[in-house]
Structures are given as structure tokens and as C-alpha cells.
Amino acid sequence: MGVPADVQAAFVVLAxxxxxxxxxxxxxDLRFAQLPGIQTPRPSDLNLYDAELQGVDLSGVYIVGAELNGADLSNANLITASLKGADLKGADLTGAKLDLADLYEANLQEAQLNGADLEVADLTGADLNGADLSEAKLTGADLDNADLTGAVVAVKQVISADITSKTKLPPRLAEDPLVKDAPAAPRASWSCHAVGKSNAPSAGS
Structure with missing residues (x-):
């Protein structure tokens, strides 16, 4: 069952x-709102910076390029959400569920991601400079060309993710023998970025 039409209309007006x-x-204030798969006619116009979004269910949404900087998304459900190019600078994503999320080239500078679940998320080209990834789950996450300079992240997290020669790591991790000798994590057989695209509203919807 989808989001009721009146709820979707109100969300679009607010956002x-x-x-x-x-x-x-x-x-x-959209704390704990149930908005799975909600659609907006122009996702890049979505502006919820500094919004109260704790515990919100935005699983499967297509909100590429959205303005979410400084928003409180702690414990939010963003599983399979498409957030390509979204501005999440300084956002609180503590404990958020971001499994399989498309965060391609998203701005996550100084974001709070401690305890977040980012398993098999697409973080290709994402800016995580200064982000707090303490205890975040990164197993299978694609960190190709991602910038983790200054991020709070541990060796065990890095080697569980899919890193490449283009991944920018904090110096202490880049020189760690376990990181230097770790084989690249096996990539998923499908592209998380492609999955995010499939959530885009169809023409005329």
C-alpha cells in the first residue's frame, strides 16, 4: 500500500x-512519518535542511539532489533510497538504515553516521571528509573515488568495504598494512546506483 495521495501532496508542499x-x-517536523517510496515531481527541489526527520521511513524514495544538510535523520529508514548528489553535509544519520542506498557523489561532509548501516550502499564519489563513521556497517559498500579524509573510521570497517586505488583514506589508514594488503571486497552482481535509478518516478506519474 502506497502513501495516501493527501499525505504525498502535503509532503511535496512542505518539502x-x-x-x-x-x-x-x-x-x-516529520519525525516518525511513514513515507516509504513517496514521490516528488522535482526531487532536486526538495529542501529539508535542518529538518526534524528522526525515525522517518523514506525507504525506496527517489530524492536525488535533495537539500538535507543539517537534517536530523537519526534512526531513519533509508533502505534502497536514491540520494544521488544529495547535500547531507552535517546531517545526523546516527543509527540510520542505509542498506543498498544510492549515495553516489552525495555530500556527507561532517555527517554523523555512527552506528549507521551502509551495507552494500553505493558511496562512489561521495564526500565523507570529516564524517563520523564510528561503528557504522560498511560491508560491501562501494567506496570507489570516495573521500574519507579526516573521517572517523576504523581499519576493520575499511577492509570490509569495496575500496579502490581512488578511495581517499585518512593517512593513518592508508598506510596500515591490513588496508594496503587487503583485496578489494567483491562487488555486488548488480549496481546499487542502477537500483536507485529504478525508483525514479515514471514520466507522467
């Missing part, structure tokens, strides 16, 4: 509003 008209210190 694509002009924040210049917001009252001072206003923060959109």
Missing part, C-alpha cells in the same frame, strides 16, 4: 516550499 518565507528558527 519544496521557499524557506525564505519560514519564520525564524523554523524546522520542518
Amino acid at each position: 519544496t516550499r521557499n524557506p525564505a518565507h519560514d519564520r525564524r528558527n523554523y524546522r520542518a
Whole structure:
């Protein structure tokens, strides 16, 4: 069962509003909302920076290029969500479920990802500079060309992920023998980035 039409309409109005008209210190509040697979006509217009999104269910959504910087997405369900190119700088994703999510070239600078589940997520080209990945699950995550400079991340996490010669690691990890000698993790037989594309609204929907 999909999201009711009235709920979807209200979400689109809220998420694509002009924040210049917001009252001072206003923060959109969608805590624990159940919005799996919700669609927006222009995903890149979605603007939920600094929003209260704790525990929200946005699994399977297609919101490429969305503005989510500073948003509180702690314990959110973003499984298989397509967030390609999204701005999540400084966002709180503590404990978030991001399994199989498409975070291709997403901005995750200084994001809080401690305890997040990023297994088999596509983080190709993502900017994780200064992000906190303490205890995050990275098994099978694609970190090709990702920037983890200054990120809080452990050796065991890095070697469980799919890293390449283009992955930018903190110096202490890049020189660690376990990392240097670790074989690349086997890639999934399908592209997580492609899965994200399949969630795009069809023409005329």
C-alpha cells in the first residue's frame, strides 16, 4: 500500500516550499512519518535542511539532489533510497538504515553516521571528509573515488568495504598494512546506483 495521495501532496508542499518565507528558527517536523517510496515531481527541489526527520521511513524514495544538510535523520529508514548528489553535509544519520542506498557523489561532509548501516550502499564519489563513521556497517559498500579524509573510521570497517586505488583514506589508514594488503571486497552482481535509478518516478506519474 502506497502513501495516501493527501499525505504525498502535503509532503511535496512542505518539502519544496521557499524557506525564505519560514519564520525564524523554523524546522520542518516529520519525525516518525511513514513515507516509504513517496514521490516528488522535482526531487532536486526538495529542501529539508535542518529538518526534524528522526525515525522517518523514506525507504525506496527517489530524492536525488535533495537539500538535507543539517537534517536530523537519526534512526531513519533509508533502505534502497536514491540520494544521488544529495547535500547531507552535517546531517545526523546516527543509527540510520542505509542498506543498498544510492549515495553516489552525495555530500556527507561532517555527517554523523555512527552506528549507521551502509551495507552494500553505493558511496562512489561521495564526500565523507570529516564524517563520523564510528561503528557504522560498511560491508560491501562501494567506496570507489570516495573521500574519507579526516573521517572517523576504523581499519576493520575499511577492509570490509569495496575500496579502490581512488578511495581517499585518512593517512593513518592508508598506510596500515591490513588496508594496503587487503583485496578489494567483491562487488555486488548488480549496481546499487542502477537500483536507485529504478525508483525514479515514471514520466507522467
